[in-house]
Amino acid sequence: MDTPTRKRCPRCKRIKPRDQFHRNRRQSSGLSSWCKKCGSAYGRWYRTRADVRARNRERERLWRMMHRKPRRLPMTLEERLQRQREQDHRRYALHRPEQLQRVARYGRSPRGKATRLARRAGYRSNPRYRLEELAAMAVRRALEGRTFTRIWRERFGFSAEALRAHLMGTLPEGCTVDEVEVDHVRPKRGFAYERPEDPGFKAAWSLANLRLLPAAWHRLRA
Numbered sequence: 001m002d003t004p005t006r007k008r009c010p011r012c013k014r015i016k017p018r019d020q021f022h023r024n025r026r027q028s029s030g031l032s033s034w035c036k037k038c039g040s041a042y043g044r045w046y047r048t049r050a051d052v053r054a055r056n057r058e059r060e061r062l063w064r065m066m067h068r069k070p071r072r073l074p075m076t077l078e079e080r081l082q083r084q085r086e087q088d089h090r091r092y093a094l095h096r097p098e099q100l101q102r103v104a105r106y107g108r109s110p111r112g113k114a115t116r117l118a119r120r121a122g123y124r125s126n127p128r129y130r131l132e133e134l135a136a137m138a139v140r141r142a143l144e145g146r147t148f149t150r151i152w153r154e155r156f157g158f159s160a161e162a163l164r165a166h167l168m169g170t171l172p173e174g175c176t177v178d179e180v181e182v183d184h185v186r187p188k189r190g191f192a193y194e195r196p197e198d199p200g201f202k203a204a205w206s207l208a209n210l211r212l213l214p215a216a217w218h219r220l221r222a
């Protein structure tokens with residue numbers, strides 16, 4: 001069959017050589033009916049249509065969703081500790097090499113963030129530590145003039161007013177309230193308790209066992 005070397009574009013109504021038309025198997029001529037120039041002009045206009053743009057955006061969103069990197073799992077405590085140990089080690093090697101020599105000599109790890117992190121995690125998982133943190137907060141607030149919630153009133157067995165009156169009676173001579181800390185006459189560690197219901201709690205946090213000490217002394221005792 002003899003194929004014509006030129007073809008007419010029905011859009012721009014020009015007769016153009018065959019290479020000015022895209023190939024298209026679905027057409028009997030094997031070429032697109034419109035010329036390349038008209039085809040790309042149409043494509044440019046088509047892609048500006050609001051519905052087409054919305055559809056493309058949706059397709060891209062889906063594509064991104066399918067190809068998104070899986071979210072990294074949160075690190076376990078052991079992983080965090082390991083990473084912190086490595087960071088500590090690098091820091092010591094760089095800035096405080098004598099700390100690493102100490103490790104070699106005494107076989108003890110230098111105190112760094114990893115140590116603190118591990119200790120804090122240990123405390124956190126200890127119900128008593130949490131209880132003491134909250135109890136100390138309630139006591140400090142009472143000293144500042146706040147009242148207890150019903151729960152803390154029951155746990156301590158006295159009111160915030162009674163506590164404040166008692167503590168102010170123990171205010172060291174020449175100190176203001178800003179310069180003191182609440183101290184346990186007999187240290188907390190001497191009392192056995194885990195939960196507020198345990199008898200050791202009421203004993204450790206009894207009025208008789210609480211007093212104010214100058215902040216500097218308190219730190220010495222701790």
Ligand SMILES: [Zn+2]
Pocket residue numbers: 009010011012013014034035036037038039
């Ligand atoms: Zn054309």
